[in-house]
Amino acid sequence: MTKITFVEYNGTERSIDAENGQSLMQTAVDNLVPGIDGDCGGSCACATCHCYIEGPLAAKLPELGDTERSMLEMAEGVTAASRLACQITVSGDLDGLVVRTPEGQH
Amino acid sequence: MSANVVIVGGGHAAGQAVASLRQGGFDGGITLVTAEQSLPYQRPPLSKAYLAGELPRERLLMRPPAFYEGAGVDARLGVEATGLDAGRRSLTLSDGGQLAYHHLILATGGRPRPLPCPGADHPAVHYLRTIADVDAMRPRFVQGARIVIVGAGYIGLEVAAVAIKHGLQPVVLEMAPMVLARVASPEVAGFFERVHRGAGVDLRTGVAVSAIEDRDGKAVVVSTAGDRIEADLVVAGVGLLPNVELAQAAGIDCDNGIVVDAFCRTSAPGVYAVGDCSNHPSHLYGRRLRLESVHNALEQAKTAAADICGKPQAYDQVPWFWSDQYELKLQTAGLSQGYDQVVIRGDMATRSFAAFYLKDGRLLAVDAVNRPIEFTLAKRWIKDGKAPSAQQLGDDSIEAKALAA
């Protein structure tokens, strides 16, 4: 289990014991985290799992994939911290990860 | 008794309706009635990762069982709604039960159109709509097997791609002169034909199935071209019949789907229809549409839930869809029917391009292959009713982001 904290745009925090091997999107959907929809089920086709990841643990994330990068380029409210949650797999390395969800998806 | 909602269905639309009702503040009872043995689940992986054996069944669920418990949903799995009395607002169930409702959401989807030829009841013939369908064909979906896929729509082509990856020998028969005939242009269809043939698919267009015969337990597919193809497995993907019977028998207006207004209301008070089973007015395209896509199912479910929660918001969105075949990501936005010009941006040979469909210079739709930026932009342009000129669209030397509408 890996601790992940989701922070909504209004500051509401929820910490979750996430299952390793699941995607961050699936973790959010399974735990009813508002702001992450995952409409395409993780196919990297919808960008409704857009989130922000900052801090030292961001360096442990896999590089942006080509499709992920392109989908994000056009997403609303994109920043340097933007990621697609469906493209990130939860692992022990990410213990303590903080994930912010954008306002547009609420 | 406070107001209650009954939802009939077990797909994307039903699952989203539950979530949106609770998110929207609805605190009355919710009963979910689905003929399938599963809580609402996602169908797209059925012809992709689930068929490929790369996704466990639990991952198909839209939301985990705990969600429905937490939301206080009375979920009746494996139960069919067999009768609807729209006047008395009650449903009859296959388990003998009755359910009264204040609001009823019909999210009944559709069922595969049966192959119309003699012999279609051969045990090697399968359809692909449900988890049970995939599980049933799996023993025949094995390396080395000869699989005949009838129909080259998205589902048929996705099955062909997975079959190749798994070492099966796929033959695809398509009655129309090209693949994806209902949705794509000859240019885009030609691209997918080259990709599939290049990958080893025996793709035959302009060929229908005239009969299926039996030879020692295997199917022999007889084509209108006179070929006889022996197959371990036949997968038919020749379209969907919307499940309208429940509504129709109750006297609710149906015409290629259950007819709804912009708020997903049917002709019966308190009854909504959402997803593949519904036929809605599109302001954007100036005609009625019955769409078969996840996006439509999710958004219509949100629309019906919002109306029930007293926050009506008309449904008028740009339709979109995706399909994964081999390493290709196809994203399409809008509807191309009636186009008079196709503009290709990029080089098809590099497997990265976008095909824009225009009518009288107005952008109707895009088919984007490995081009998420063009897809996202086009979706916006279609919505706003303005787009760059055909010449700009076709000029791949201008960065897509720089293309101003």
Ligand SMILES: Cc1cc2nc3c(=O)[nH]c(=O)nc-3n(C[C@H](O)[C@H](O)[C@H](O)COP(=O)(O)OP(=O)(O)OC[C@H]3O[C@@H](n4cnc5c(N)ncnc54)[C@H](O)[C@@H]3O)c2cc1C
């Ligand atoms: C193999 C496959 C691949 C697909 N790939 C994609 C894709 O890549 N992208 C995309 O956007 N879309 C895709 N689609 C389409 C998408 O899955 C559908 O548009 C979506 O499932 C529609 O959801 P729905 O809830 O309206 O209907 P359905 O998912 O069909 O659900 C209807 C449910 O209602 C139940 N039901 C029907 N009648 C009754 C009754 N009388 N009583 C009780 N229960 C009843 C059924 O058993 C079923 O569970 C795919 C579909 C399939 C089959």
Ligand code: FES
């Ligand atoms: S879930 Fe659709 S892009 Fe991540």
